[in-house]
Amino acid sequence: MTGSLVVLGTGPGKADLMTPATRAALDRATDLVGYGPYLDRIPVSHPGQCRHASDNRVELDRARQALSLAAAGRQVAVVSGGDPGVFAMAAAVFEAVEAGDPAWRQLDITVEPGVTAMLAAAAEVGAPLGGDFCAISLSDNLKSWATIERRLTAGAEGDFVIALYNPASKARPHQLGQAFDLLRKLKDAATVVLFVRAAGTAEARVVSTVLGEVDAAVADMRTLVIVGASTTRQVGRWVYTPRRERST
Ligand code: SAH
DSSP states (O other): OOOEEEEEEOBSSOGGGSOHHHHHHHHHOSEEEEEHHHHHTSOOOOTTOEEEEEOTTOHHHHHHHHHHHHHTTOEEEEEESBOTTSSSHHHHHHHHHHHSOGGGGGSEEEEOOOOOHHHHHHHHHEETTSSOEEEEEOOOSSSOHHHHHHHHHHHHHTTOEEEEESOOBTTBSSHHHHHHHHHHHHSOTTOEEEEEESTTSTTOEEEEEEGGGOOGGGOOTTEEEEEOOTTOEEETTEEEOOSSOOOO
């Protein structure tokens, strides 16, 4: 049988936020490749299915391993959290294809979309992404902090709602604070800031504050931070960004 590779995402956490197409692709797979905790979220489909768990830092090695398995005739699913194309494995797979064995370009490679953290986080609080928005990963493992600062500045100057992925980790405790310092120089102190932890799970928790009073220590690696645009506002217990532009 010819091999195949599907890159998929489990969604933010709750089983019913995994799409039926993703579930079906998982059931078809002979081999699952991914970061251990993501694989642990997936119930065993059939006893013959092999799991290749790895740690989180070696995305390209994991992509090459998955491509080799597919080239050897296996039906491989590469598993990410959320959506596989958002700060996750899909780009690593294509990077490995670009630099790797030319035969990999002939493989049957597909990507299944998933519910990314920013959408689950927005839904926990209302509609903060209702206007134009951007997403920035604060991790500087794969890009420089100078690039991150340039993009934060552009997001603020464009008055986008800014979704911050990877806001904090043990290796990078200070960067979110530095990001807020930068944003405070460019945006109003009353700008809404949301910390949504474990969005789309039973343990979801929201902290809503403003840029002038924000405490970066609230965020951990399971938190998505949303910094509002000038129009983002609170209504009752909800937060939304109107689609209509208006002066504030
Ligand atoms: N591919 C994933 C993102 C991977 S980057 C996706 O599409 O969601 C990892 C970062 O995503 C975390 O540091 C955190 O900022 C965010 N994240 C992932 N799941 C989350 C959740 N359930 N709630 C809040 N943030 C989450």
